[in-house]
Amino acid sequence: MPVQPTFLTTPIYYVNAQPHLGHAYTTIAADVYARHMRQRGEDVFFLTGTDEHGDKNARVAAELGLTPQAFVDRNSANFLRMTEDVRATQDFFIRTTDEGHMRFVQDFLQTLKDNGHVYEGTYEGLYCTGCEAFYKEEELVDGLCPDHGTKPEWLQESNWFFRLSAFQQPLLDHYDAHPDFVSPQSRFNEARSFISGGLDDVSLSRASIEWGVPLPWAPDQTCYVWFDALLNYASAMTYARPGEDLTARYWPPRWQLLAKDILKFHAVIWPAMLMGAGYALPQRLMIHGYLTVRDTKMSKSIGNVLDPFAVIEAYGVDALRFYLLRDVRFGGDGGISYEAVHERYHSELANDLGNLVNRVIAMIGKYRDGVIPDARCETGIANAVELAREAIGRHVADMELTEALEAAWSVVRDLNRFVDARAPWVLAKDPALAAELDEVLYTLADGTRACAILLAAVLPDSAPRILAALGAGDDVAWEQAAPNLLAAGAQTAATGPLFPRVEEPLGSAAP
């Protein structure tokens, strides 16, 4: 199979806030895809990072007595640490304050202008200085800013505009020619109908905001933060590897992941910008939904969200990764809770998978002195592995991560069924059945090994531990996700429980 370049991105996260579950969610999903494609031997470039310009940051920095740069340095570091905490394996962590990025933004804007897509105009409206944004009258609450409760002022400023309106037809043409441009389908329809409803030009600059990228032809204005931010996906190609331009190798992105709240920026403005500058468009955008905390009578406290770091601490990072992709169909909205984490962790990770590994290792230890017998994988299990491998490959490629996990889990369930059906403890009592016992034990060890490969992208901590326990080495290459590849004679190694039981769900004893 030829090595394919695979460029995928998460949005860059706005450093004004602390990293939270939403950030972790997108990052984890992207990481699962990246790890999977690396298993398949593809040439992956996984990009994530932070969005650092905008007046909001400058103001908060001032309140804290920091320079804007010091402030974003500190907060960006929190996001970088978050990617490490969830075991994300990005190939580059971009920051919009990077010199390489800012230079690219200026070049890009100049290209847009040279191509005739930028003009000077006047923007006027009700402006809230707190929000750094214009409001329509109907958006105000009693004539006041809905966020700040202050009275917006009528402001008029000269801005530079991007001729988005000119791209309505080209965008529609692209949507019609690429029916899988935006997933899920409902988001595709939403974006397309938005475009067909008519596009207005958008201002791409701000006057009187200093914390940003100056327009190359009008340094008194800075680039509107969204233009600045969107361009990270392209700018990273030019400087992520010093002295090397990766654009030819990776562009365009195969997948760009984002949550539904920023659909229009990515599905309308972003492709139009790329068209205007002569870039190829991303192949596919994956729009995922919101994780909502279940509205139970129990949770009275406001802002009682699920803390991903608390879950990692209590259950391990694999549990968080598994839970988020398993319990909520990737792409849609879904309710989450600490109780559900607790249930999934025990019923599936601990009982189904963890206990499977444990019982297999125990039986091989007890009946064969911890040596993998010389036998062949039973055909039913072998077929199940082959089927799951095919299904998972297909699902992950289409960013159907929940479905992929379901396909992997069916093999785990098959293996547990197989244990009971063949009852090795009965076979062990009759020396005449030694060959059958060998086959059963080999099948269990080999099948469990294959499951570890199938799940390695989701469970980066546990999969290698399973392989080690089975004496199966540490190669998680996708070709290994096939039956009969466990070497006979390998020595198993006892391990503690992979997923030790946890007494109480988080949040059950709130102070």
Next chain:
RNA sequence: GGCGGCGUAGCUCAGCUGGUUAGAGCAGCGGAAUCAUAAUCCGCGUGUCGUAGGUUCGAGUCCUACCGCCGCUACCA
């Protein structure tokens, strides 16, 4: 208001272009087994498929109306 979507077992949800007795997981009940983190396996659901009509030989699956919920309806990340 306009456009779009959703409403399926106690819970969370699958059900592609209409076609055998509507499915899965969890929870619950009963049983088996003992290798294992008391984990596992087997069996058990008469569900008005939101409501009322319609098209069809046949409709969760298409059409209409209605009820309920939700998203989008241009520049706060």
